[in-house]
Amino acid sequence: MKIFDTAFGLHEKALNLRAQRMEVISQNIANADTPGFKARDVDFKNVLNNVQQSGSLRATHAGHVRHAGSAGADLVYTVPFSTAVDGNTVDISVEHAKYGKAAAEYQATLRFIEGNIAGVRKALRGE
Amino acid sequence: MSIANIFGIAASAMNAQMVRMNSTASNMANAGTVGGSAEDAFKAKRPVFQALLHEHQLDQGAQFLGGVKVAGMVDDTAAAKKMHDPGSPLADKDGFVYSSNVNEVTEMVEMMGAARSYQNNVEVVNTARELMMRTLDITKA
Numbered sequence: 001m002k003i004f005d006t007a008f009g010l011h012e013k014a015l016n017l018r019a020q021r022m023e024v025i026s027q028n029i030a031n032a033d034t035p036g037f038k039a040r041d042v043d044f045k046n047v048l049n050n051v052q053q054s055g056s057l058r059a060t061h062a063g064h065v066r067h068a069g070s071a072g073a074d075l076v077y078t079v080p081f082s083t084a085v086d087g088n089t090v091d092i093s094v095e096h097a098k099y100g101k102a103a104a105e106y107q108a109t110l111r112f113i114e115g116n117i118a119g120v121r122k123a124l125r126g127e
Numbered sequence: 128m129s130i131a132n133i134f135g136i137a138a139s140a141m142n143a144q145m146v147r148m149n150s151t152a153s154n155m156a157n158a159g160t161v162g163g164s165a166e167d168a169f170k171a172k173r174p175v176f177q178a179l180l181h182e183h184q185l186d187q188g189a190q191f192l193g194g195v196k197v198a199g200m201v202d203d204t205a206a207a208k209k210m211h212d213p214g215s216p217l218a219d220k221d222g223f224v225y226s227s228n229v230n231e232v233t234e235m236v237e238m239m240g241a242a243r244s245y246q247n248n249v250e251v252v253n254t255a256r257e258l259m260m261r262t263l264d265i266t267k268a
Contacts, residue, residue, distance in 0.1 A: 016129070019129035019130050022129065022130070022133060022255065022258075023129040023130075023132050023136065023193070026133045026136045026251045026255070027136055027178075027193045027194070029137075029140070029251055030136045030137060030139060030140030030143075030193075030194055031140070031176070031178045031195050032244055033143075033147075033176055033240070033244055034176040034195055035175070035176065037178045092244075092247065099251065099254065100254070103254045103257075103258060106258055107258065107261060110258075110261055110262060110265065113265060114265055117265065117266075
């Protein structure tokens with residue numbers, strides 16, 4: 001059905017991306033005590049632009065870090081406020097804040113999709 | 128499924144922090160032990176964490192991608208304390224025993240660090256679970 005292909009618009013892809021970003025941040029939190037671990041993040045704006053242009057996630061640059069299992073979201077290394085002696089660049093409080101924000105953003109995208117579903121449902125009922 | 132993956136990542140981290148907490152408990156328990164020589168004395172044990180990236184994951188046969196693992200245990204290199212205690216059955220011919228190199232203060236700090244990191248990951252799981260439930264509720268919209 002054509003209507004469902006486009007009903008959720010960009011939000012469907014955005015939701016995937018938001019979940020992926022949360023995964024990357026949870027990786028950072030998990031490795032907060034791992035020597036030499038470099039904190040990473042998803043360049044959301046950049047990736048979403050690529051998605052809009054190509055319709056799918058892809059690496060557009062040879063230097064893009066590919067993340068395991070993902071559709072190839074572009075990962076970037078974060079610039080740490082301070083580096084530990086063991087080379088770890090995870091700022092646990094910053095990652096915590098990021099994780100909370102990412103969760104809120106995920107819920108926001110979810111709300112948009114819920115709105116879309118409600119709209120389609122209303123249209124189908126024909127009230 | 129990214130959200131489901133978060134559970135695995137956080138679980139691997141909680142597991143690693145538990146190993147750290149266990150080794151701390153073992154170190155504390157053995158803090159007062161002595162040995163007959165510097166080599167026989169108990170050495171504080173510490174886990175070495177290693178990030179699990181895609182390459183490592185395949186060898187591990189895990190159900191999730193990413194996370195952290197305990198790559199191994201290393202002994203603390205601090206020197207064993209030499210004490211004069213001729214009455215001890217473990218004393219060497221000069222009457223010396225060698226106590227463990229465990230520093231209680233360091234171990235307490237390690238324990239608190241492990242507990243905090245564990246809590247952080249519990250928090251991660253809670254948020255992920257909440258979002259997963261919200262996503263399931265999407266059909267009720």
